[in-house]
Amino acid sequence: MEEKYLTLKEAIVDGEVESGSEEMQKLIDSGIEPAEIFSNCVEPTLNDLGDKFASLEIFLPDLMIAGEVVEAIQIVAEPYLKAGAAEVVNKGTAVICTAYGDLHDIGKNMVNLMMQVNGFKMVDLGVDIAPKAVAAKAAEVNADLVCLSGLMMPSLPYIEETIGMLKGDSLTQNVKVMVGGGPVTEGWAINAGADGYADDAAGAVAKAMELVA
């Protein structure tokens, strides 16, 4: 990575929101296009953090603080982004939640953060979300992707129901659906009508990229 980006990189890795925002402003003021900063610094840094998280060299709190910095520098960059350049920064909008009747959130939170740091605009509905609520939110935010997590077998019928609702509504029929969680297998996902399946956070990012490409 070029030397001029090292301070920003350090701010992201260390979770320094203020110095991250300041450094982003400095780089923009020096005449560098925000999209270039994202491509040459933010994305590689986040990819590196994602790899380290996938191999458990760093943990969820480290990703959380990096995510906070990225959120802040996105706000700094927004007014300067030229038409079309926003796409470089934003890979797509994804709604994520744990299925109805299921309160497990850590796996879902890991996927949420990994996708966020990889450029997705995430709308996290939380846990125990009814199919109707997921479909309504996907329509409201014009989602590209819906990510559904389920760790309990009796919640899986609700995932299937959610997929059916999304695919059966003209407003959301083109939204891609990705599923995961303990009892979910690729075979089950296909039968349930999902477009993709992943069994960990790193796999979820790769699959999400593929689905929105």
Added chain:
Amino acid sequence: MDNSTRLMDIIERSLTGERMSEADFDRNSIARGVKKIVKKYDLKFPKDSVINNDIELADRVYQAGLELLSESGVYSKDTGRVIRFSKQEIEQIVRNAPSTLTFGKGDDAKVECAQDLENPHTMLQSGGPVGSPIPEEYYMSCLTAYMKEPFIDTISPCTAETVRGMDVRTRSPLEIVACWEETYKVNMIRKLVGRPGLSYGGCEMSVSEIGQLSAAQGSQFQQGDTHTFGIISELKTDNGILCKVAHATMSGGLPDPYGNPIYGGLGGGDEGQAVLIVAINLALIVFFQGAACGSSPTHPIYFNCTSRNVMNYTSVGFQALANNTNLMTNLVLSPVGGPMTKTLLYEIFAYDLMATYSGISRMYGPRSATGAISGHFSPLEARFSGEVMRVAPSIGREKAEELVQKALDKFEADIPNKPYGKPYWEVYDVRTMKPTDEWLAMYNEVKDELKSWGFPIDQA
């Protein structure tokens, strides 16, 4: 203070405690809170052993966990408030918590006693697949085969994937029917196998509160059965869980709660996980009225508890509890391996040894193949686990550590391959409820190997 008075106190605090957003609780109270406390207590685990041999380190972990819980409290998702007890209140409640507990009744009654770190006794076995799913048609055969295993002290059943052919749905009438069928079948089987007083922990089919509140009463639950429920990771609850606490308390039942910290999650790495283990188990006693408390520390990629570092921080965390309290603690044995794999048996062996020398007084499981793969469990590994548990206290901590390392050499490299093995109906004759010759031969082969390592498993 009696249990119903404390219940009212908990409910009141959940309605009047500090308001906080869930995101702030996760980020500040837990993620940043754990990080800060790990630094303050200078916690760094040596990576050369699995069973902790530094009791001073365990004591510091205890103080760290106690401080974390008194500062963070437990978050109520429904009221958006933090339920807090001061450090002094936590210490007092924990001091007064029971150190023995009777499961079941009559000739089938079994007594759990808090574990002695220096001179461990045989852990009680809450045997069974602990809620792992199985097709409905194999449920009765499989559960009967488990309940016939003599080493199982209390039963923790599997869950049927369907009820009368319909997919079970949480918080729907189907959950209530499924829970009633579960208790009905357990009651029938315990009489059929001649163990009418065998303790049962349920309802496994009750993911939300409605199934348990409906079925865990009257003639369905008997004296010495336990009300099993989990809390939300990390250190969170909702009204559904508090309803289960209220129900168990007011009906005079035995609450047997658990909380599972996730490695790499909000608690971060090894040291943070051990601190969370202490905080969670204390919370289960203080905030959730547990008669006992327990966890299933889980790896985020393989969903097992038998990875080297997971076993190590589990050992430190539970030694911390054993050396500083008289609580009865339990674990859920969740291997990656499934039936017809040697990996499963090596994982069980290592985990039971680690647990015996880390202050655990009761072991759930084995919940083979991570508990998530349909039907991939069998009673034979519960028998094997019971045999290991009975012999484990006689060998001493040093020998146990040596054997854990030996077993890890055998299974560690296989974990990423996720060797889930075969389902119950392929490793058992579902009619006679006996293991196949092949599965039995593999089990005997591993037992012979353990004997050659100096572990006298035939003395079980």
